[in-house]
Amino acid sequence: MLKIDDIHVYYGAIHAIKGISFQVNEGEIVALIGANGAGKSTILKTISGLMHPRSGSISFMGENITHTDAYKLLRHGLAHVPEGRRIFLQMSVQENLDMGAFTQKTVSKEDLDMVFQLFPRLKERRNQVAGTLSGGEQQMLAMSRALMSHPKLMMLDEPSMGLAPILVDQIFSIIQDLHKAGTTILLVEQNASKALKIADRAYVLETGNITLSGTGAELAKSDEVRKAYLGG
Template structure:
C-alpha cells in the first residue's frame, strides 16, 4: 500500500510549553490508524497541526506526495484531508444543511452528491436538515461534524475523540460508521481515549505519552500487550 500521509519530525509549542516533540508517523492508503494515549499527551495537537490549525517549527508533513508545511491552513482541506475536530465545533447558530454546505465550501461541485451521501449515512440529519445545529443532541452533533467533514470528499479523514460524551450505544454506532467509511475507500486517522474501541477497528496504532510517540504496532498486537492493557484498557 502506498503512503498517503507522512508526518516527519514535527514540534509544536504553545508559548513555552512543548506540546509535541519530534513526532513522526505515517498512514497508508486505505488504513485505519489510531493514535491513543492519555489526556494531554499531544494527540489533538498532532491532528490540529496536520490540518493546518497549528504550524510546526520543524520537519514536514507530506500528504499524497505534497508538502503541507508551506500551505496556508484554509487550503489544506482542498488537498483531500479533513478533520472532525475535538468538541465537534459545528456551527451552532447555522442550520444542519448550512453546516453541510460549509463542509463543501472548498468543493462546491460535490455539494449535491455530498448531501445525498451524508443524508444516506445519517438519516437523522436529513430529518433535521433545516433545524439550527445548536438544538441537536450530542450524538446528532457528532454525526453532523462527521457529515460536514465528508462533504469535501476527503481521501483522509481525521477524527478527534468522536466518542467523547456519547452513550455506549451511540459510540458503537459511530465506530461502525467509521469502519463503513473506511470500507468504502476513505483512509482514517483516529484519535481516541476510548482505546479499546479504537484498537478494535484500527489496522495500526501509535501510542502517545507526554508529547512523544512511545510505541507503535499492529492494533491487534498492541491490544494484547501487557503494557497497553494496564495503561489504557484497564485490565
C-alpha cells in the first residue's frame, strides 16, 4: 500500500534520513519506534508531502507520490495526524471537523455521527473553541478531524504524547477500533511498549537509519529493544 524506497531527507545541510526503506501493507498496523531525534516525524512529514526527499521514492497505492504536494494527498486517502496534534486552536471543535472534511465539499451528518460516537466528549464540546480543550480531547479532535476524510491509511505521530495513562489506553484502543474498521495505520511512538503491543510489524529507527525490524511481538522480546526502549 505504502512503499518507501531508499529516501534521503535533509534539513538544509543536515542529513536527517539516511536511506530508509520500508513498507506498509493494506490492513496492517505498522509502528515506527525510536528515540527523540531519530527522524520518526521527519519520515511522516516526507510521506505526507510537507517535506520532500532529496533522493529515493515513495509510492502509495501504486502511485508515485515522492514529489506530490501535501494538500493533494488527502484526496488519495492518506491522512496524517501530526505531532503535537496541530488542531486549529482558535476555531471551534465543529469548525476543526469541517476542515477535516475540506476535501469532501460538504460535511456529512453520518461522518459527524461516526466521530461523535467514537469520541462522545467532542459532541458535548462541539461549539467550544478548540484551544480550551484538554490535551486528551485535543488528540481526540486531531484524530476525528483526520477521519472526516475517510482515509485508507492513517499516519499517527505520537498520539500518546503528554497524556495521562488512562487516556493513553483509550487512544490506543480507539486506534485498534479504527484498524478493525478497515483503516491501515502507520504509528510513530516513543511509548514503544504500547506501540509494539498493537503493531503487526514495527521498525526501530536510530539517527536516520532503520536498525531493526520485525513483528511487534518479536521486537518486544528483542534484547536490544528492551534495553533501549522498554526499560530493560
